[in-house]
Amino acid sequence: xxxxxxxxxxxxxxxxxQYYLKEKIPxxxxxxxxxxxxxxSHNKHAHLLRSFFKEYKEELxxxxxxxDVTVFPYALKIEDKYLxxxxxxxxxxxxxxxxxxxxxxxxxxxEEKLFDLKNIIIKxxxxxxxxxxxxxxxxxxxxxxxxxxDHSRIEDNVLIPxxxxxxxxVRK
Amino acid sequence: MVKIKVLIASKSYIIxxxxxxxLKEFEEVEVIWSNVEKEELLSSILKAQPDLAMVTxxxxxxxxxxxxxxxxxxxxxxxxLISETKMETSGYIYSDQFDLFKDKNSLTEQFNQLIxxxxxxxxxxxxxxxxxxxxxxxxxxxxxxxxSKEIGGKLFISTHTVITHRKNITHKLGIKTVSGQxxxxxxxxxxxxxxxxx
Numbered sequence: 001x002x003x004x005x006x007x008x009x010x011x012x013x014x015x016x017x018q019y020y021l022k023e024k025i026p027x028x029x030x031x032x033x034x035x036x037x038x039x040x041s042h043n044k045h046a047h048l049l050r051s052f053f054k055e056y057k058e059e060l061x062x063x064x065x066x067x068d069v070t071v072f073p074y075a076l077k078i079e080d081k082y083l084x085x086x087x088x089x090x091x092x093x094x095x096x097x098x099x100x101x102x103x104x105x106x107x108x109x110x111e112e113k114l115f116d117l118k119n120i121i122i123k124x125x126x127x128x129x130x131x132x133x134x135x136x137x138x139x140x141x142x143x144x145x146x147x148x149x150d151h152s153r154i155e156d157n158v159l160i161p162x163x164x165x166x167x168x169x170v171r172k
Numbered sequence: 173m174v175k176i177k178v179l180i181a182s183k184s185y186i187i188x189x190x191x192x193x194x195l196k197e198f199e200e201v202e203v204i205w206s207n208v209e210k211e212e213l214l215s216s217i218l219k220a221q222p223d224l225a226m227v228t229x230x231x232x233x234x235x236x237x238x239x240x241x242x243x244x245x246x247x248x249x250x251x252x253l254i255s256e257t258k259m260e261t262s263g264y265i266y267s268d269q270f271d272l273f274k275d276k277n278s279l280t281e282q283f284n285q286l287i288x289x290x291x292x293x294x295x296x297x298x299x300x301x302x303x304x305x306x307x308x309x310x311x312x313x314x315x316x317x318x319x320s321k322e323i324g325g326k327l328f329i330s331t332h333t334v335i336t337h338r339k340n341i342t343h344k345l346g347i348k349t350v351s352g353q354x355x356x357x358x359x360x361x362x363x364x365x366x367x368x369x370x
Contacts, residue, residue: 045365048355055351116352123346124359 002162006079009159010072016151017064024144025057031137039128046125049117056113063110067155071103075163082166100163111152114145175202176291179222179248181213181231187253187272191226194279214240217248223291226251226270249290301344308362310337314350315357315368 032053040046118141121134128134178201180191188205195201208216210231217225225248232240232250241250252269268290270282303311313323320334327334347353357363 045355045359048358048365052351052355112348113352116347116349116355119346120352120355120359124356 002158004158006075006159006162006166009154009162010075013151013155013159014068014072016147017068020144020148021061021064024140024147025060028137028140028144029053029057031133031140035128035130035133035137038130039134040125041129043126049121052113052117052120056110056117059113060110067103071100074100075159078163078166078170081170100160100167103160111145111148114141114148117141118145176200176224176287177202177204177220177222179217179220179225180205180227181208181216181225182228182253183207183230184228187228191253191272194276195283198283214243217244222248224249224251224286226253228253251286303341303344307337307341307344310334311341311353311357312362314338314341315354315363317368 032049036046036049118138121138121141176198178195180188180195180203182188182191185207188207192203192205195203204220204222206216206220213227213231227250229252237250244250249268253272254269255271255273268286270286271278274282309327310323313326318326320338321331324331324334341353342348345353345356347356354363354368358365358368
């Protein structure tokens, strides 16, 4: 995948971001609401799942918007510089305050919350009154997790190495 | 090797002999079989101190189980010898049971399960998935929003120790984040929502 342009990769990543925010997350949120009502109607603490997921959602939104607002434009700029042979503009515009390194470590945290949510549902809530619904929620979570793992893998193993290389070239 | 002591008690000669024969194939098992009367069962368990006491239903009535278990020496586990057909009618499913009316493979499987469940080979400590008292106390403070350093100060232990406890908690629960652990603490009554003020 190293041959794909950064433009293309970012286009893809940006679209999956929208897919998460506009489709997947609201869908799961609804499922969780239903689950709280139908699976744990007697459990007075089940609503904590909602707040937990909300917290997760906020973290995800923050993370995504940081990528959309800072990381991706930065990546595009670097690619631009890298491709343009114009030395003058190159030196002027490369900002020193940001490097892709600072972004590298961010992914884990987001994954952890999703992992916890699954475990709490599976291990620490009493067996649900409506098993089918509960299974639906869990499979949605598993799929989301898998999907995001693929997503981060592209960011970490394709996008970032590419940018690091270009950074080096540009900053010389 | 430390042997697993198994006491078998039943009125049925066939069951006594049969089970004894079956269990002899397990190297690690030592069978004590007694054709005691109902009244003597408790005293013979106290005397033999077996790891498992496998008994048929006529030796103890179900209503007496809680009472009976109270008197048990700490390490003996009571296992009911049943036949599936019989249990269905009684409507009472006792969790530790051993179904006699099975072929040899499923009997072996059942027995291995029992051993696994009741006689963990590895030392309990650090292996059990239950939180210790200390860990519960720590997760409580985590849920209340304290940092490792603050918790250490409060409990008079070093920050480093708190961090070790937290690692163990994460490992035992399979929950990594603070908010996840908070949810766990609330679900398990270690802390109340009011205390946290969510």
